[in-house]
Every structure is written in C-alpha cells, then in structure tokens.
Amino acid sequence: MDERRLQELLQEKKYVTLKNELEELNPVDIAELLGYLDVYTRLLIFRMLAKDLAVEVFAHFTPEEQRDIIGLVTDKELKLIVEELFFDDMVDLIEEMPANIVKKILRHANKEERDLINQFLKYPPDSAGSIMTIEYVDLKKESTVKDALNHIKRAGLDKETVYTCYVTDNNRKLEGIVSLRKLVISDEDETIEDIMDEDVIYVHTHDDQEMVAAIFKRYGFLALPVVDKENRLTGIITVDDIMDVIDQEATEDFQKMAAMAPSEEKYLDTSIFDLAKHRVGWLLILMISATFTGNIIRKFEDVLSSVVILTSFIPMLMDTGGNSGNQSSTLVIRGLALGEIELKDVLKVMWKEFRISVMVGLSLSVINFFRIYLLDKVGWAVALTVSSTLFITVMIAKVLGATLPMIAKKLKIDPAIMAGPLITTIVDAISLMVYFSIASWIIKF
Amino acid sequence: MDERRLQELLQEKKYVTLKNELEELNPVDIAELLGYLDVYTRLLIFRMLAKDLAVEVFAHFTPEEQRDIIGLVTDKELKLIVEELFFDDMVDLIEEMPANIVKKILRHANKEERDLINQFLKYPPDSAGSIMTIEYVDLKKESTVKDALNHIKRAGLDKETVYTCYVTDNNRKLEGIVSLRKLVISDEDETIEDIMDEDVIYVHTHDDQEMVAAIFKRYGFLALPVVDKENRLTGIITVDDIMDVIDQEATEDFQKMAAMAPSEEKYLDTSIFDLAKHRVGWLLILMISATFTGNIIRKFEDVLSSVVILTSFIPMLMDTGGNSGNQSSTLVIRGLALGEIELKDVLKVMWKEFRISVMVGLSLSVINFFRIYLLDKVGWAVALTVSSTLFITVMIAKVLGATLPMIAKKLKIDPAIMAGPLITTIVDAISLMVYFSIASWIIKF
Numbered sequence: 001m002d003e004r005r006l007q008e009l010l011q012e013k014k015y016v017t018l019k020n021e022l023e024e025l026n027p028v029d030i031a032e033l034l035g036y037l038d039v040y041t042r043l044l045i046f047r048m049l050a051k052d053l054a055v056e057v058f059a060h061f062t063p064e065e066q067r068d069i070i071g072l073v074t075d076k077e078l079k080l081i082v083e084e085l086f087f088d089d090m091v092d093l094i095e096e097m098p099a100n101i102v103k104k105i106l107r108h109a110n111k112e113e114r115d116l117i118n119q120f121l122k123y124p125p126d127s128a129g130s131i132m133t134i135e136y137v138d139l140k141k142e143s144t145v146k147d148a149l150n151h152i153k154r155a156g157l158d159k160e161t162v163y164t165c166y167v168t169d170n171n172r173k174l175e176g177i178v179s180l181r182k183l184v185i186s187d188e189d190e191t192i193e194d195i196m197d198e199d200v201i202y203v204h205t206h207d208d209q210e211m212v213a214a215i216f217k218r219y220g221f222l223a224l225p226v227v228d229k230e231n232r233l234t235g236i237i238t239v240d241d242i243m244d245v246i247d248q249e250a251t252e253d254f255q256k257m258a259a260m261a262p263s264e265e266k267y268l269d270t271s272i273f274d275l276a277k278h279r280v281g282w283l284l285i286l287m288i289s290a291t292f293t294g295n296i297i298r299k300f301e302d303v304l305s306s307v308v309i310l311t312s313f314i315p316m317l318m319d320t321g322g323n324s325g326n327q328s329s330t331l332v333i334r335g336l337a338l339g340e341i342e343l344k345d346v347l348k349v350m351w352k353e354f355r356i357s358v359m360v361g362l363s364l365s366v367i368n369f370f371r372i373y374l375l376d377k378v379g380w381a382v383a384l385t386v387s388s389t390l391f392i393t394v395m396i397a398k399v400l401g402a403t404l405p406m407i408a409k410k411l412k413i414d415p416a417i418m419a420g421p422l423i424t425t426i427v428d429a430i431s432l433m434v435y436f437s438i439a440s441w442i443i444k445f
Numbered sequence: 446m447d448e449r450r451l452q453e454l455l456q457e458k459k460y461v462t463l464k465n466e467l468e469e470l471n472p473v474d475i476a477e478l479l480g481y482l483d484v485y486t487r488l489l490i491f492r493m494l495a496k497d498l499a500v501e502v503f504a505h506f507t508p509e510e511q512r513d514i515i516g517l518v519t520d521k522e523l524k525l526i527v528e529e530l531f532f533d534d535m536v537d538l539i540e541e542m543p544a545n546i547v548k549k550i551l552r553h554a555n556k557e558e559r560d561l562i563n564q565f566l567k568y569p570p571d572s573a574g575s576i577m578t579i580e581y582v583d584l585k586k587e588s589t590v591k592d593a594l595n596h597i598k599r600a601g602l603d604k605e606t607v608y609t610c611y612v613t614d615n616n617r618k619l620e621g622i623v624s625l626r627k628l629v630i631s632d633e634d635e636t637i638e639d640i641m642d643e644d645v646i647y648v649h650t651h652d653d654q655e656m657v658a659a660i661f662k663r664y665g666f667l668a669l670p671v672v673d674k675e676n677r678l679t680g681i682i683t684v685d686d687i688m689d690v691i692d693q694e695a696t697e698d699f700q701k702m703a704a705m706a707p708s709e710e711k712y713l714d715t716s717i718f719d720l721a722k723h724r725v726g727w728l729l730i731l732m733i734s735a736t737f738t739g740n741i742i743r744k745f746e747d748v749l750s751s752v753v754i755l756t757s758f759i760p761m762l763m764d765t766g767g768n769s770g771n772q773s774s775t776l777v778i779r780g781l782a783l784g785e786i787e788l789k790d791v792l793k794v795m796w797k798e799f800r801i802s803v804m805v806g807l808s809l810s811v812i813n814f815f816r817i818y819l820l821d822k823v824g825w826a827v828a829l830t831v832s833s834t835l836f837i838t839v840m841i842a843k844v845l846g847a848t849l850p851m852i853a854k855k856l857k858i859d860p861a862i863m864a865g866p867l868i869t870t871i872v873d874a875i876s877l878m879v880y881f882s883i884a885s886w887i888i889k890f
Binding site for chain 1: 469473597625629646662663664665666684685688689692695700703704713717720724725727733735739743746749750753759767768771772777786790793804808865
C-alpha cells in the first residue's frame, strides 16, 4: 500500500478494504501514510484501526499530528491512548505538547502516574533516565520457570521487551537478569535463582547516554537495566532507542566540528532564527581570531610589497594547512568518540602524525616546487620559500590537529571543538609567520 | 576482576579462583583481560574456560590474538572452535587470517561448509550479505506452537537469535516470521500459520548495509531476514551488528568530509603509509585548485599594491567564507545521510539558507565594519569594501554549501565529498573576485 492506493480507496470509500490493507502494515508505515492526509481524514482512519494498533500508530505520529489528534478525540479515546502508550513515549509526548494539551492528558493519569511522569521529566536531557522506560518484566527469584513463563504470557504484551527479564527483591533491588531464551530452554521446575545471571551490567539514571550507547555496542545487549542511587531498578533502556542515540551523538559531533552549537532538532524543523543563532557565535569568534592573522600580514607589509607575487600563494598555503590539520583532528576526534583512541595514546598519535606529515608534506612541497618553478616561473627563491613553508605548515598542522583534541579531552573540554575551523585559524597564523620568516631569510631583503 | 587482580591470581597460581572469577564476566570483558597477557599465559587460561565460553571469548579476540591462538592449539581444539563459532564470526575470521591459517581452519570444515564460506566471502563489502549470519531458527507453518517451542528448546543455544523465528517452505522461500514473544503468549495448540506475520520486511543479499541500517532504525527491529535473488532465505542480520554499521557509516562520512579516502580500519591499527595515502590525494587536488585563487590575486596585483592594507583582510574573508559554507554543507550532508532531508527539499533548503545567510552575514559584517573602522582606523572605503565582501561571501558560501551536496546526491555522487574543504576552495576564489571587484569600484583606482 502506498499513498496513491490510500487516496484511491478513500475516494472510492472502500473503507473495509482500506482498514484491512492498512492493518497488514507496520505501525511506522501506517503513521507515515496517515501523515499525508488532512487531519479529519486522518482521525477517521485512526478510529477504524484496532485499538492496540491505533495506539502504536499514534506513538509514531509527529508531535504536530499527535497534538491534532488529541485535540479532536473524545475523552474516552484519549484515556485509552494514555493507558496504552508505553511510558517513554508518554514522557516524550508530554515534553512536546503545549500546556493545555498536557493538562488534558494528565487528567487521565492517576496520582501515581503523574508523580512518575514528573520524576522522569526531571532527568537531565541526554541522561540514561531520559531515555528509559518502565515496562519491563520483573520476576522473583523464588519463582519457577513455569511461573515465570505464565507471568510473561499474561503480562508480556504490555512490556517494551520480554526478552530480558529482571529479578528484583522486595525493595526493588536488582538481583539478576534472565533472558527469555534461557527461560524457554530451561526445565519448567527450575527456579529463577538457579538460572539467573547475577553479574548484571547496569547503568545509573544520571549516566550519560553516550556511555550507555558504548555499553550496548560493546556487549551487543538488547536491553540494559537502569538503577537509581540506592541501586533500585527504575527502568530499562532498549536497543531500538540506542540507535537514535548513536546517530544523535554523531550528529552533535558533526555540528560541533563545523563550528556550530549542537542541536537535536531536525534541520527542516528548525527555525531560521535558531539555525542562525547556532552558527553566528563561532563564526564571530573565528572571524575576530582571523584578524590576528591579518596583523601578521600587516607587520610584513614591506616584504609583501617588494615581492608582490608572495601574496598570491597565501590562499594555497592557508588552505593546505587548514585541510591537513582538519584531516588529523577529524580522525583523532572520531577515534576518541568511538573509544578507539585513548588519552594514554597521545605520544603514539603524535609520533604517527609526525611521520605521516613528513611523507605528505614532502610529496606536496616537491610537487609544488616544480609546479610553480616550471609553470609559474617564479624563480627558485620564491619557489623554495613557498615549498618549504608548505612543508613546515603541513607538519605543524598535522601534529597540532592531532594533539589539540586530546589536550581538550584531558581538560574535560569536548574534543570536537578542536576541529577544522579552530585548527585552521591557528594554523593560518602560524603558517604566515613561517612564510614571512623564510621569505625574509631566503630572499634577503 | 581487573587486570591487576588477574595478574595477582596468576602470580599466586590460584587457577581455580581465577577460572571462577573469569567465568562470571561477560565474554567481551574476558577477551579484553586476556589481551593483557602474553600469548602462552593467554592460551593457558583460554584452555581452562568452559568450552562454549572459550569459543565466545575467541570470537572477541583481536585478529592478531586469534592468529596466535590458532597457531598454538591442538587440532581437536581448533575443530571445536570451527564447529562452535557463529557463521558470521567464522567468515570474518577467514577474511582476517593469512593463507596458511585459513588452510588450517578449512581442514575442519566439510565440503558444504567450505562452499558456503566461499559464497559468503563473495558478497560485496558493505552489502547485507557481508554482515549476515546463518544461525536462525526456521519453522514450518504446519507446526504447532508447542512443537516450535520444543524445537527452540533443543536448537536455541546455537542460534544467533531465537527472538525472531522464520517460517520457510520446502524451497526455503520465506513465508512469514513469528516472534518468540508471540510464541510464548500463544496457545500451545495453535499452528504457526495462525500466528505468523506474513507481511515480512526483508532485504536482499546485495543491498547496501547503509539501507539495512536505515530499516533497523525506522522499525526498531531486532533482526532482519536476508533473501537471495530467488527470494530464498539465506541469512539474517541482527541488531548488534547494525550498531557497528551505523558507527562505520558515520566514520566514513567524517573521513570524506575531511577530504580523506574512507577506511574501515581503526586509526591506531592503520600503517602510516596507508594513512598518508588516504590523505595526500585530496590535499593535492585542493592545493592545485587553490592556485586558481592565487591567480585571481595576481590579476589584481595593482589594486593590492596601491592599497596594501587590503591584503591583510584576505585571511579573515577566506576563513569566514569557508566556515560559513562548512556549517551549511555539514548540516545538509548529515540530513541527507539520516534521511531527514530529501532531494525534493532542495528549494526549501536553499530558501532557508538564503535567509539564514542574510541574518548571519549582516551581523558579522556590521560588527566587522565598526571593528575595523574604529579600531584599525582603515578609513570608511576600506571598511565598506571588506564588510560588503564579507556579507556577499557568507551568502554565497551558505547557499553553495547547502546546494552542492544535494546536486551531488542527484548526480549519484556521495554528498559527503561536497564538504568543507572543497566548498572552502570554491568560496575562496569567489570571495576574492568579489573583494577585488568591490575594491576597484568603491576605492576607485
């Protein structure tokens, strides 16, 4: 079923066929299809769907579509949505909705649920608490495998996952975990205590989501328990939510490395004022820093006006220096983010970049020497000045580009700040100083 | 248990305690710990572990550690490893090992297995086939739920996942899927046909892994079936392998966007020759392109030598232009990669960037005007020349930076190529032409 087929069935008023064909789809696809319709038709079809499915589809609507639906449904329908929505989706919903809609929603939650929602809203953004949910299967260690399976049979449909079950004591302290695989292959009469794994890897509510993602990647888990300060089980995080976190963390790094304030919002959904605001700060800082480079040029005005041709190589030197530094800093920042490079590797990295820069710098400057000596016919003195500056610039750029992110990390600053734009600005200044020093020396004014 | 404890127990020769404490850990952690030891001690402990666990630990060794172990174990031990290793780990192993080790391994595989390994080695890198495995649970639609659960009970331990089971006909054609959750909550006597989901989302062996990752993210699946050209089930991909793919695809984009040839190898594991090779190509292309910018300067030598101060603003103009373009291209490239921006949005994006660039460009150039007029005391003509060039440069940079990646995508070139370094080179040339044109006009030579 695609959009065209949907419109066709709607036009022909073949609602039964429409309902049947829709219900064969994944809720994600249904939500997308309904997104093409006007709000009233959307509501019409939404109401046709089986109740459980309808709530699942609702969870995949955009915030705007959710707001429209809530504004139009009856109290009874809203109650159903509130009751059936997974808790993490509910918290997300409340975060996105305007105050009057939130009020309308919370009328259908009891006191206990409202308190829990408030507690969840307080977890810092990007913390484990902010991405966990409460629909997990908990078991007692005294139960038998048979009891546990029966429990899952009854309650399983309303849980975010049943594939990892959590064993807690009466104070909600986490005692162990047991996978559904283990339950299914175990003997019916064994107790949970016999088969559970007591060495549980868990995170705390206030741990950073980046660290949570690293644990998922390292161990290949499907779910991870989250405990509070008293080590009581407060929720679980499932792997599907972690894939979003991985993307989001990479996106943040992309943004920071391009000298922007990071933002979680999608590009097309962000207002131009916000986008401009995210960008102008760093541009301003870098613009003002670049005047330092300008001052260097001004200081050497005499050199430049006696050998005017030198000016024409400034863009090439600046760009190549910036690009060289950018390459090294990108690899190191990414390596640090993925845990492939650690702080203790700093000397190894510097030594590696030094040798690479010699190879790269040498190739570039030899090619450059012959190109400008033979093609531009600039004379050997200028050619030598430009090429040796190029070599030194590439070396400094690569070693600085690799080292600064690691220093930042050591100082607990985000390494992604030490990326291309900042490195370029620093390398620009250095390369010009080198350029003019060599020029004064070789060309002997 | 940490490295120190491990060394302590080794020194005191408390092998029983060592074995017990190790076996409580996750295989990933055991493999890491054993990595700290010399190869003989590693083998000693490896041999102490329970057989199943040992093979799991083996799968998490680095290729080097795997090679060492294979070189030292007996034929019988190697046979066990070959038999028990998951098929995708086996294929990875064979890809990493030198020829003599591969020969040694393949002696323990029967003809059928060898053929299958050869078939898997032929899937293109980065294809669905290259990341799938064959250990899935397959069911027949005539079976009852009870039969199916018994089948899982018997075979479940050797499967990569039991949480999604695949229903195939006698020709291995995929007919449906059924989750373990569904099996557990269903009635024992129901047939698989009654409860299976027939609308299966699947991929083909030659589909790109990036597209596979997008499906996992969209639907939150734990596993995805892979079929061949005749729609026969040939393997499954599990979510844990997809997390690596997501990281890998982002890393590739980081590398391309920093003007490097992409590489899957970890930074510290890559030789300096390879690293230099990945970097020098683009640097060379960009260096030579930058001479075009140099030529522009040379053409306007007269302008520059009569108002020498103009030269000192070139770095600031070039950097700000490059940074502005880099911001826009980064957001658009990332948006395209995540599917948040589509080709049909091109006009929307251009219009958005145009308005942002007016805001950003205006703020920067007003601040710049007063700064250089009041602080540098350059006179209004120069201040106006520099500031209006800045404004126009930011505008061109942002619109170009956002548009070029989309044009690249349209032309089926990787948008990540159209990132900072290339945009900078293009914007440099344009901004200098604008600069000198305005200068000639305002300052009237």
